[in-house]
Amino acid sequence: YLPRDFETDARPVLLSADVTHEHVLVRERAGHWTFSGYVDFGDAVVGPPLHEFAAPAACLTHGSLDSERARLCGYGIEEAAVGPALADRLTAHVQLHRYIRMDDLFAILAPVVPADLNELRRALWSFG
Numbered sequence: 001y002l003p004r005d006f007e008t009d010a011r012p013v014l015l016s017a018d019v020t021h022e023h024v025l026v027r028e029r030a031g032h033w034t035f036s037g038y039v040d041f042g043d044a045v046v047g048p049p050l051h052e053f054a055a056p057a058a059c060l061t062h063g064s065l066d067s068e069r070a071r072l073c074g075y076g077i078e079e080a081a082v083g084p085a086l087a088d089r090l091t092a093h094v095q096l097h098r099y100i101r102m103d104d105l106f107a108i109l110a111p112v113v114p115a116d117l118n119e120l121r122r123a124l125w126s127f128g
Helices: 049-061 065-075 084-096 102-109 117-124
Strands: 013-015 024-029 032-038 045-047
Touching: 013 049, 049 065, 049 084, 049 102, 084 117
Parallel strands: none
Antiparallel strands: 013 045, 024 032
């Protein structure tokens, strides 16, 4: 469901493609919420690693700089690579994701609805 020539520099990996608030489990420990599990690999696909970041950006972190940087760097992306070029690639993945509908995404990002792709990129990836 992704174009065959998209992200040709990335080695394909197994992706959940559905890391959303409905599938991420958390638990409270010592007054802080921590990740405790993940369920639902029903939408699993093989594709470029960056595609896994589309659903969480649209459904979980909503452009939170700290959350996005933590997820990207925790995945192994160098801090120096977290910038506008990466934001462009990640925004493309959001647009290509088969279950992310732009009108739903705009409702999540409201009250400011992005007027163009540059504003969408800034709304999702505050480092972009």
